Amino acid sequence: MSDTASDVLDFPHRHLLGIEGLSPDEITLLLDRSESYVEQNRQADKKKSILRGRTIFNLFFEASTRTRTSFELAGKRLGGDVINMSVATSAIKKGETLIDTAMTLNAMHPDVLVVRHPNSGAVNLLAEKVNCSVINGGDGAHEHPTQALLDALTIHRRKGRLAGLLVAICGDILHSRVARSNIHLLNTMGARVRAVAPKTLVPSSAERLGVEVFDDMNAGLADCDIVMMLRLQSERMQGNFFPSIREYFHFFGLDYEKLGNAKEDALIMHPGPMNRGVEIDSEVADDYGRSAIREQVEMGVAVRMACLEILTRTVSETEPRNL
Amino acid sequence: MAVKPSQTQGRVAYINARLMDPASGLDVKGALLTDGEMIADFGTQLFADGLPEGIATVDCQGFCLAPGLVDMRAQLREPGDENKGTLASDGRSATAGGVTSLVCLPNTQPVIDDMSVVEFVARRARLLGLAKVYPYGAVTKGLEGRELAEMGMLAEAGALAFTDAIKAVADAQVMRRALSYAATFGLMIIEHPEEPSLAAGGDMNAGETATRLGLTGIPRQAEVIIVERDIHLAELTGARIHFAHVSTAQALDAVRRAKTRGLAVTCDTAPPYFALNEIEVGDYRTFAKLSPPLRAEDDREAVIEALKDGTIDTIASDHTPQDEDAKRLPFAQAAFGGVGLETLLAVTLELYHNAHLSLAETLRLITQAPADLLGLPAGRLEKAAAADLILFDPARGWKVDADKLLSKSKNSPFDGRPVQGRVVRTVVDGRTVFQLED
Numbered sequence: 098m099s100d101t102a103s104d105v106l107d108f109p110h111r112h113l114l115g116i117e118g119l120s121p122d123e124i125t126l127l128l129d130r131s132e133s134y135v136e137q138n139r140q141a142d143k144k145k146s147i148l149r150g151r152t153i154f155n156l157f158f159e160a161s162t163r164t165r166t167s168f169e170l171a172g173k174r175l176g177g178d179v180i181n182m183s184v185a186t187s188a189i190k191k192g193e194t195l196i197d198t199a200m201t202l203n204a205m206h207p208d209v210l211v212v213r214h215p216n217s218g219a220v221n222l223l224a225e226k227v228n229c230s231v232i233n234g235g236d237g238a239h240e241h242p243t244q245a246l247l248d249a250l251t252i253h254r255r256k257g258r259l260a261g262l263l264v265a266i267c268g269d270i271l272h273s274r275v276a277r278s279n280i281h282l283l284n285t286m287g288a289r290v291r292a293v294a295p296k297t298l299v300p301s302s303a304e305r306l307g308v309e310v311f312d313d314m315n316a317g318l319a320d321c322d323i324v325m326m327l328r329l330q331s332e333r334m335q336g337n338f339f340p341s342i343r344e345y346f347h348f349f350g351l352d353y354e355k356l357g358n359a360k361e362d363a364l365i366m367h368p369g370p371m372n373r374g375v376e377i378d379s380e381v382a383d384d385y386g387r388s389a390i391r392e393q394v395e396m397g398v399a400v401r402m403a404c405l406e407i408l409t410r411t412v413s414e415t416e417p418r419n420l
Numbered sequence: 421m422a423v424k425p426s427q428t429q430g431r432v433a434y435i436n437a438r439l440m441d442p443a444s445g446l447d448v449k450g451a452l453l454t455d456g457e458m459i460a461d462f463g464t465q466l467f468a469d470g471l472p473e474g475i476a477t478v479d480c481q482g483f484c485l486a487p488g489l490v491d492m493r494a495q496l497r498e499p500g501d502e503n504k505g506t507l508a509s510d511g512r513s514a515t516a517g518g519v520t521s522l523v524c525l526p527n528t529q530p531v532i533d534d535m536s537v538v539e540f541v542a543r544r545a546r547l548l549g550l551a552k553v554y555p556y557g558a559v560t561k562g563l564e565g566r567e568l569a570e571m572g573m574l575a576e577a578g579a580l581a582f583t584d585a586i587k588a589v590a591d592a593q594v595m596r597r598a599l600s601y602a603a604t605f606g607l608m609i610i611e612h613p614e615e616p617s618l619a620a621g622g623d624m625n626a627g628e629t630a631t632r633l634g635l636t637g638i639p640r641q642a643e644v645i646i647v648e649r650d651i652h653l654a655e656l657t658g659a660r661i662h663f664a665h666v667s668t669a670q671a672l673d674a675v676r677r678a679k680t681r682g683l684a685v686t687c688d689t690a691p692p693y694f695a696l697n698e699i700e701v702g703d704y705r706t707f708a709k710l711s712p713p714l715r716a717e718d719d720r721e722a723v724i725e726a727l728k729d730g731t732i733d734t735i736a737s738d739h740t741p742q743d744e745d746a747k748r749l750p751f752a753q754a755a756f757g758g759v760g761l762e763t764l765l766a767v768t769l770e771l772y773h774n775a776h777l778s779l780a781e782t783l784r785l786i787t788q789a790p791a792d793l794l795g796l797p798a799g800r801l802e803k804a805a806a807a808d809l810i811l812f813d814p815a816r817g818w819k820v821d822a823d824k825l826l827s828k829s830k831n832s833p834f835d836g837r838p839v840q841g842r843v844v845r846t847v848v849d850g851r852t853v854f855q856l857e858d
């Protein structure tokens with residue numbers, strides 16, 4: 098692990114809006130920093146003062162428990178002040194536009210805004226209007242970069258590498274920002290990626306993102322090192338994408354039978370929250386020998402600490418704050 | 421700022437002109453004389469014996485003197501949405517773009533489904549004395565796609581043709597009746613060809629770019645499905661159908677086949693569909709959010725082919741004013757459409773500059789062709805016709821700057837684009853209504 102000062106020089110971005118466009122070195126840098134926080138988070142004294150005096154706003158326009166908590170914990174463990182703004186109490190409900198909200202928050206001199214928004218591209222739009230760093234906490238069906246990083250960290254710790262692994266991403270690819278960020282990250286790092294889903298849940302030209310598309314789950318899982326399940330995002334579905342939960346589970350839910358096609362030591366992952374009995378069988382989800390689902394949550398905090406640290410240093414050292 | 425019509429001039433001589441009339445194929449050096457509101461005479465030999473005493477003269481400096489442009493599809497925001505544009509602001513925008521006649525869509529508030537609104541728009545525009553404004557009437561009351569509007573009486577009041585503006589008539593039976601009823605009076609129906617259920621919730625063209633950006637795609641098939649449906653319904657009813665802003669190769673093939681079969685089917689496109697493609701959306705640029713959406717490169721090429729082989733009859737600006745509040749939003753929430761009046765000529769001239777069409781063929785698509793399609797007395801140089809003229813320099817380069825547009829709304833998909841060809845002067849009924857400041 099290299100020292101902090103030289104790490105920072107290697108990360109040339111002010112914001113973390115997505116994985117697409119990041120180089121393998123930049124991803125490696127973020128993962129290496131994250132790794133260092135995993136051990137720290139397992140100590141009794143988890144607190145550092147790297148972010149002392151820094152203000153982090155968690156701005157969530159969409160419901161979230163785990164991502165928001167994870168960012169909050171990450172900020173606090175680094176000694177920063179974390180403010181949670183939930184949509185229910187914000188001015189958005191009173192008709193204020195996204196840009197007005199951004200300008201208002203900007204005037205309070207935050208150092209980092211962590212933003213989640215139901216519309217693709219909304220976080221990019223907001224980032225154009227503020228002076229601080231912005232971390233995308235998930236925008237529409239576009240990207241969720243910290244999720245892809247925590248997935249990669251989890252895989253790397255279990256498998257010792259990313260390059261050359263065969264990863265099947267299964268389920269609701271169409272509505273999934275997690276899938277897009279993971280596809281970009283895994284491809285950039287040299288893994289092979291498959292998308293496994295009924296045709297109604299695969300976006301058009303998905304193969305152009307660098308994935309091999311399968312509509313038969315048994316074939317799609319064959320010889321895979323990693324089986325990454327996605328949550329069925331019923332809240333984003335307008336119309337019929339499949340006839341029933343029963344039928345969906347029958348063909349695309351992960352159970353031991355379908356899992357039998359993957360490698361014997363295949364790792365099972367899920368970004369949560371899980372719909373048990375919909376995309377994943379409870380027995381499989383709770384098989385802690387093979388499932389990395391709890392570990393993913395743990396890695397999430399470490400990854401977010403690394404992102405907060407690296408971005409705040411980038412801003413303070415390279416950007417004059419002209420507020 | 422109110423623009424008052426200036427006093428109608430007496431006689432004005434336009435000398436040193438390159439006279440261009442796509443309708444007759446005229447392209448010669450010469451002069452033109454207007455008398456009051458009319459074209460009195462024009463030709464190579466005019467004023468060969470010298471100018472008459474005391475006459476006003478305009479030295480055209482060798483630029484093209486041509487019929488004023490006819491734009492068969494522009495959305496105006498008055499009445500109802502004056503914060504986005506008024507008849508005055510869009511009228512100035514039109515004349516700055518060389519448009520002397522334009523036809524507006526009925527999606528104002530109130531909707532143009534009633535004779536009083538037809539008369540309101542026509543009277544207000546006449547008083548302004550800028551571009552001549554003709555309205556389309558609604559096919560269905562309130563543009564709701566259910567009950568037929570009073571097409572016969574609306575036509576008597578001055579509605580040129582009928583359309584439900586920015587939506588297709590979704591119900592096939594309603595469309596069948598509308599076409600059949602319109603045929604009774606020989607009226608044309610103009611369709612926005614997009615199957616609403618396939619386009620619902622869509623942000624941009626379906627494909628790789630939409631998938632990367634996580635935006636909801638509108639499949640190209642949404643266009644051809646309505647085009648094919650309406651061609652069959654037009655055949656069933658014997659009605660005239662026109663498809664607006666056609667943007668896909670498949671829909672153009674359908675129109676091409678219908679024309680080959682001799683059906684009364686026509687269509688237009690708009691500059692974005694032969695000049696831009698879906699890549700313009702880039703990093704969620706809402707100015708590139710149009711309806712229909714910008715398509716793939718092979719569709720753009722198909723549109724150019726269809727302009728060359730005559731499958732596409734005319735080009736319209738598809739002027740769609742949206743204010744900043746409607747565009748400075750996350751892409752999915754932003755409104756569709758771009759302003760187009762001031763860029764119509766320059767972007768259309770790319771067809772000429774890129775050697776797809778001759779200058780006369782290019783100009784015909786925005787003058788005589790739409791005028792003839794709608795039966796308007798415009799779009800050609802003719803003695804005793806209204807003196808609606810433009811003087812333009814086809815070679816002059818400039819850069820589109822949205823902030824400098826005269827329209828109240830600045831949402832141009834061409835912002836920043838270097839273009840070639842500029843209107844120097846616009847004349848409506850013999851009066852100069854626009855003059856380029858150097």
